[in-house]
Amino acid sequence: MADTTLEGPTGSQTLLKLVPKAEGKQSMKDFKSDQEVRWCPGCGDYAVLAAVQGFMPELGLAKENIVFVSGIGCSSRFPYYMNTYGMHSIHGRAPAIATGLASSRRDLSVWVVTGDGDALSIGGNHLIHALRRNVNLKILLFNNRIYGLTKGQYSPTSEVGKITKSTPMGSLDAPFNPVSLAIGAEASFVARTVDSDRKHLTEVLRQAADHPGTALVEIYQNCNIFNDGAFEVLKDKQQAEEAVIRLEHGAPIRFGADNSKGVVRDPATGDLKVVAVTEENQSQILVHDAHAASPTTAFALSRLADPDTLHHTPIGVFRSVDRPVYDTLMADQLDAAIEQRGKGDLAALLAGGDTWTVVG
């Protein structure tokens, strides 16, 4: 069924209403823990932390009902700096741990903080399964295209030929595109943003927080020690104009100086391509539909970027669709079982149907 409407997800009941609200007004300060932040000076993680801490009061949730779960890596120190509940777990396993927490406690807002190595290498399996299940998790994937905490080996998102300590003659393996991967894994919400663009980052967080189900947010994050300037082309004002494609639901996909470029569908292949906008082709410029039932166009958008140069990198919400949420379904089954069979009676269960009696 092709969903051609450009309305927001209909009938979606935001699961946020299950999470208790804060009593008073919150400020960014309420979300800062007493721990000293220990990332390298200049690390992109600081900007993301500030954006998250700044955004949380807007959500207005009781902070005791917010949990940050992380794996291992630089970004995974994140929970220590949030004055919420938190768990800094083991390498790659945060989505699994968060799944247990979210599916047993629907009154919590559960966030996963992970990196490109944590989520896509050692923890790849858990990530794709969380996405396909659509557990109510908000996954912030800090992608700096390098291993930072182990001091500079190439990562599963590094460009081919990357010279690092473990690949002195250049890396050999093709990188993952996290957005493509997530869409392929049946993700119901996939977005990309950049650490230095606080406004865009916050807007994406806002939409992710509101999404019922798993929201994957890829955040391009600069590692100024081991991969400095990896996303410079997206940040430098002049270059960014040509490199960044800002996706907005319901708007024609145009970018470049004076919006002179646009994305159209190639009628021959069905694929997407970038063209110079002319009077003739203006009406053919693709209008972004993040809520399209089919993931095909979102996937095609994710393939526009050149993995080496990052030219034509779309940012924003690629896909945001309503899909049954695992935790809700699980809770519904428990309710249905009680409705059908009544609340469990332990004595009856233990006795079973086939007993005999021994009298003294």
Next chain:
Amino acid sequence: MTSQVSSPAEQADEAVVGEQRKAAAGEKDVRRLDRVIIRFAGDSGDGMQLTGDRFTSETASFGNDLSTLPNFPAEIRAPAGTLPGVSSFQLHFADHDILTPGDAPNVLVAMNPAALKANIGDVPRGAEVIVNTDEFTKRAMQKVGYETSPLEDGSLDGFQVHPVPLTTLTVEALKEFDLSRKDAGRSKNMFALGLLSWMYHRPTEGTEKFLKTKFAKKPEIAAANIAAFRAGWNFGETTEDFAVSYEVAPAAKAFPTGTYRNISGNLALSYGLIAAARQADLPLYLGSYPITPASDILHELSKHKNFGVRTFQAEDEIAGIGAALGAAFGGSLAVTTTSGPGVALKSETIGLAVSLELPLLIVDIQRGGPSTGLPTKTEQADLLQAMYGRNGEAPVPVVAPRTPADCFDATIEAARIAVTYRTPVFLLSDGYLANGSEPWRVPDTDELPDLRTQFATGPNHTLEDGTDVFWPYLRDPQTLARPWAIPGTPGLEHRIGGIEKQDGTGNISYDPANHDFMVRTRQAKVDGIEVPDLEVDDASGDARLLVLGWGSTYGPITAAVRRLRAAGQSVAQAHLRHLNPFPRNLGEVLKRYDKVVIPEMNLGQLATLIRARYLVDAVSYNQVNGMPFKAEQLATALKEAIDG
């Protein structure tokens, strides 16, 4: 095999005692036996496990004591008619308290040449052998290496052979049904069950009811199976080949007063989990990945969502325990179930749970290893993995059930330790306990222990400046447990993780002295767990030899000890439920005896721990063939140890 039973008749578990009742003219003789061991054997597709289960249920409802040993290949359908494809089910039932599925069958039912060949070596001369002659074709016999027919070449002369064309008789009995010969022949296991049910005077209502329920959606199939079952019974009653039937009286004296049911280890364990959650007043959360022989626990718990049980079939073993640990953080009674290979994958997360100090049950239904090993066979070779299989100093309490029914109590005990001490706990069952079954006195739910615990509700520490704060690693002075502060509790927001934490505050700490302190404290917490003293069964009081066991060897060891005592030997017996920490009195118990023998289904893992810990020259007696010990074999080994 009921651990709660104090048997008035500690009789030797060997000779079958019988008396014969002469029947009136025209009736068949009925012989009274005190116990019988039957083995059903056939192709994997012949339904031998179902047949065995049904006979067990009939026997249980009749009131005999019983013990079972299902034995089946790892392949779902190995090539038909081959030796690797043979599946068997052994059942031992008696009018008194018994402890094992029996060493050697008195009756073997062999559904094909492969089943005969694979099992006849275990059958003593003089025993009865019922064979399905229809399957003894030249080709089928050649397939398993019979050059001549064992039914005709005299090789079975020492046995009482009953050649029965089971398939033909079944097809004949079902000719009124609209079934192909092949489909009708499928009910031959029910014909065999009917015949054996007649031979041993088993009640039949349960099986008929079972068939009606099982095939509720296919009433024709239900009716056909019931017809085959009845035809088998009638065949026994009328044919002259079966001149005698047998009675084994209910084991009323072996059991204390109460309501009983038959139960397998995995079922008892599943019920133990549900009961523990209720007694702890916590929701139960299972994170698991399918693995033999543990999957039945996942299946069972999945059925009981009306108890608030959440079951999560994860993408892998690591996610199974990860989800469980996440649920534990959120305040659930969290469990992961697996077997040895799964434990290997979960090790890092178990280490995290040690560091986080959250309650978590790790259920390991041990099977033959290493690697994939023998998935459907039993072994006790994960003890050292449970004890030490993690990086760093990561002590985890270990509890092991001793019989199928005991899985219920052992599970509750493991949950008690986990919740009280805020620690992951290993529960080490095995394939033999998991699939074996025995009568179980259904406990009164009011008698179950109270496992309720307190979540942290407010600050627990005052800083020098007078501020009240919450310290997640401030311990209970008695148990050394840290507070369990679950998300959703205002004011207790805190962060935990796998990096070493500062004592008290729980903040990241790389301080050498703090690490030393924390390592020793985690160890002291586990060492300090209160466990009951080890009880020694030393009936005569003059034994010089102690036989020490753990886990599922309880049945065979106890049966062997009874034999020795019946033969006038003095031997003391003790069985460990707690492997970590050991009972406080264990060292003292060991030193009371000149000789300590430790039988294990591994190469001496408990013996290694005992020798290292207590400097006792314990003798290891081992078997790793995927099967439980036989009582006779153990009795011989113990006798040699006494004499040696």
